[in-house]
Amino acid sequence: MDAARRHPVASLLIGFLLLMMIFSSISIVPETRQGIITRFGKPVRIINRYKDGAEIGQVGAGIAFRIPFVERVDWIDKRVRDIEMDKQQVLSTDQLRLEVDAFARYRVVDPLRMYIRARSTDQFEQTLAPILGSQLRNELGKRPFASLLSPEREGVMGNIRQGLDRVARQYGAEIIDVRIKKADLPDGTPLQSAFDRMRTARQQEARSIEATGLKKAQIIRAEADAEAANTYAAAFGKDPEFYNFYRAMQSYETTFLGVNGNKPAQTNIILSPNDEYLKEFTGR
Amino acid sequence: MFSDNKGPWGSPPGSGGGDPPSGDEPAGPWGETPKRRNRPDPVSSLDEFLQRSRGRFGGGGSGGGLGFGGGPSGSLIFWAVVAVASLWLLVTVFHRIAPEERGVVTRFGRYSHTLSPGVGLTLPAPIDRVQKLNVEEIRNIDIGSAAEETLMLTGDQNIIDIAYQVRWLIRDPEQFLYELAEPEETIRQVAESSMRQIVAQVTLQDAMGVKRGDIESRVQEEMQQTLDGYQSGIAIQGVAIKQADPPAAVNDAFKEVNAAQQKAQSYINNANAYALQLRQKAQGDATAFDKVYEQYKLAPGVTKRRMYYETMERILQNVDKTIVETPGVTTYLPLSEIRRSTPRTGGQ
Numbered sequence: 001m002d003a004a005r006r007h008p009v010a011s012l013l014i015g016f017l018l019l020m021m022i023f024s025s026i027s028i029v030p031e032t033r034q035g036i037i038t039r040f041g042k043p044v045r046i047i048n049r050y051k052d053g054a055e056i057g058q059v060g061a062g063i064a065f066r067i068p069f070v071e072r073v074d075w076i077d078k079r080v081r082d083i084e085m086d087k088q089q090v091l092s093t094d095q096l097r098l099e100v101d102a103f104a105r106y107r108v109v110d111p112l113r114m115y116i117r118a119r120s121t122d123q124f125e126q127t128l129a130p131i132l133g134s135q136l137r138n139e140l141g142k143r144p145f146a147s148l149l150s151p152e153r154e155g156v157m158g159n160i161r162q163g164l165d166r167v168a169r170q171y172g173a174e175i176i177d178v179r180i181k182k183a184d185l186p187d188g189t190p191l192q193s194a195f196d197r198m199r200t201a202r203q204q205e206a207r208s209i210e211a212t213g214l215k216k217a218q219i220i221r222a223e224a225d226a227e228a229a230n231t232y233a234a235a236f237g238k239d240p241e242f243y244n245f246y247r248a249m250q251s252y253e254t255t256f257l258g259v260n261g262n263k264p265a266q267t268n269i270i271l272s273p274n275d276e277y278l279k280e281f282t283g284r
Numbered sequence: 285m286f287s288d289n290k291g292p293w294g295s296p297p298g299s300g301g302g303d304p305p306s307g308d309e310p311a312g313p314w315g316e317t318p319k320r321r322n323r324p325d326p327v328s329s330l331d332e333f334l335q336r337s338r339g340r341f342g343g344g345g346s347g348g349g350l351g352f353g354g355g356p357s358g359s360l361i362f363w364a365v366v367a368v369a370s371l372w373l374l375v376t377v378f379h380r381i382a383p384e385e386r387g388v389v390t391r392f393g394r395y396s397h398t399l400s401p402g403v404g405l406t407l408p409a410p411i412d413r414v415q416k417l418n419v420e421e422i423r424n425i426d427i428g429s430a431a432e433e434t435l436m437l438t439g440d441q442n443i444i445d446i447a448y449q450v451r452w453l454i455r456d457p458e459q460f461l462y463e464l465a466e467p468e469e470t471i472r473q474v475a476e477s478s479m480r481q482i483v484a485q486v487t488l489q490d491a492m493g494v495k496r497g498d499i500e501s502r503v504q505e506e507m508q509q510t511l512d513g514y515q516s517g518i519a520i521q522g523v524a525i526k527q528a529d530p531p532a533a534v535n536d537a538f539k540e541v542n543a544a545q546q547k548a549q550s551y552i553n554n555a556n557a558y559a560l561q562l563r564q565k566a567q568g569d570a571t572a573f574d575k576v577y578e579q580y581k582l583a584p585g586v587t588k589r590r591m592y593y594e595t596m597e598r599i600l601q602n603v604d605k606t607i608v609e610t611p612g613v614t615t616y617l618p619l620s621e622i623r624r625s626t627p628r629t630g631g632q
Contacts, residue, residue: 213548224559235570
């Protein structure tokens with residue numbers, strides 16, 4: 001006590017140093033990271049290592065101790081991370097091109113190996129992205145175009161995942177999943193010809209719909225005609241002779257007088273006194 | 285390395301406990317407040333406290349703090365520190381968790397437990413930390429829009445322009461916080477890949493029309509399965525296809541189909557109208573004939589003559605008539621003459 005009061009500056013300095021020692025010997029390990037403790041560069045232990053199936057909060061994270069200035073901690077992500085790949089052109093066995101965009105999800109299961117081989121997850125991701133691309137090209141290139149559209153069906157994705165996992169294991173990572181995000185036709189000719197095909201298919205459909213409509217209309221008319229003819233025949237057939245007369249009368253009226261206000265062309269009728277109509281006129 | 289660890293400890297002002305050598309400021313006022321009420325003598329209680337705290341920090345505190353209690357300014361500082369510390373405690377010990385929230389508590393970084401709605405108690409801040417997450421809010425991710433084309437290949441190798449929305453919420457706050465590096469980005473990627481996968485299994489017509497609902501539910505299922513595989517703690521509430529159209533480049537051709545359908549329908553309508561008209565007319569004519577025929581049968585000769593004369597009357601009263609005695613004249617009658625005379629008669 002007295003010593004401290006006599007040398008306030010010195011005691012302050014010592015206190016500060018001690019504090020620094022304490023702090024630098026304690027590490028707070030969050031749930032999301034795994035730490036590699038190295039002593040002068042030599043890895044000595046791993047804290048909060050990922051264990052499959054372990055409950056959150058049971059082990060690992062929390063306070064970890066280390067020897068100040070001698071040991072240092074490097075952190076590796078514990079969570080599921082993703083590797084994104086640049087677009088890849090895949091050539092199918094039937095020589096059609098497809099532009100594929102995929103991603104992989106992985107988790108670091110052996111942080112030490114990751115630390116030694118790749119230093120950081122970023123580095124690892126950069127290394128693995130092209131490998132993912134070539135795996136994809138290899139697997140998909142063995143198939144015809146039609147099956148490229150849904151590669152999930154034939155377990156292709158499983159093959160790619162396994163292939164990539166073999167590589168990733170060397171870095172202490174486990175590939176959880178590989179999925180194709182996009183599979184498009186490349187811009188330019190392939191896309192244009194697909195559009196053309198769609199367009200002509202539609203046009204064909206349009207024509208056929210129109211033709212079908214016409215056909216149906218024709219049938220409807222013909223049926224109506226037949227039905228009308230039938231109705232007429234049934235009625236008029238009772239007395240063809242009278243029908244002839246009856247219809248002739250109607251016809252004259254239509255021809256000379258018009259129907260529904262339609263005036264017919266001017267008509268001059270030249271009658272002979274011998275005419276049936278004028279027979280009585282002459283008084284014979 | 286030091287700065288790495290300093291973060292959670294040193295940042296809060298007056299965060300208690302760790303500042304014994306800081307001169308005349310009282311060391312660690314927290315934990316002291318209740319004692320002051322019981323004992324009237326502040327100095328002795330502080331001494332006791334310092335002794336305890338020295339033990340706690342392994343003798344790290346080399347003294348100091350005895351200069352306090354002398355002047356009025358010292359006491360003012362003391363009370364100010366006490367006030368700040370109590371406020372700090374209040375804020376970091378009591379946590380109000382809203383009904384839609386869950387509070388995930390970590391103790392020195394390690395997950396400890398999850399607070400349910402209500403007031404939750406934890407240890408003060410540098411030790412326990414609470415992260416509040418809203419588990420009821422349904423979040424949306426939109427993929428594709430009306431403005432830009434999102435083209436996708438369908439199972440029949442056609443191309444569709446599709447836009448959709450994914451609704452999701454946090455089902456399991458701990459998993460959500462600790463299992464995925466980029467939850468939102470992950471959901472987006474999984475949504476894109478699932479939609480592509482499902483759309484590649486249906487035809488263009490189905491995707492644009494009847495099977496939309498089916499596609500939505502299948503994508504949701506696929507997404508949920510994938511995200512569960514990541515132990516993401518995310519629940520997909522639904523997938524809604526906002527737009528599923530043919531690409532702009534072929535849209536005209538699709539419109540042609542529509543137009544053709546309209547056209548075909550109008551052909552059929554016209555034919556139906558014609559048929560209806562024709563049938564009615566036939567029936568009308570037939571009925572009229574039947575009626576007349578009934579009359580005719582009663583007195584055939586008379587009826588026939590009557591009809592003949594009536595018709596002739598109607599006709600001849602409205603037309604120009606020329607009666608010629610000798611048949612031979614007819615040949616010399618100039619037709620043009622008759623024609624010329626016609627307008628005159630008509631005009632009169």
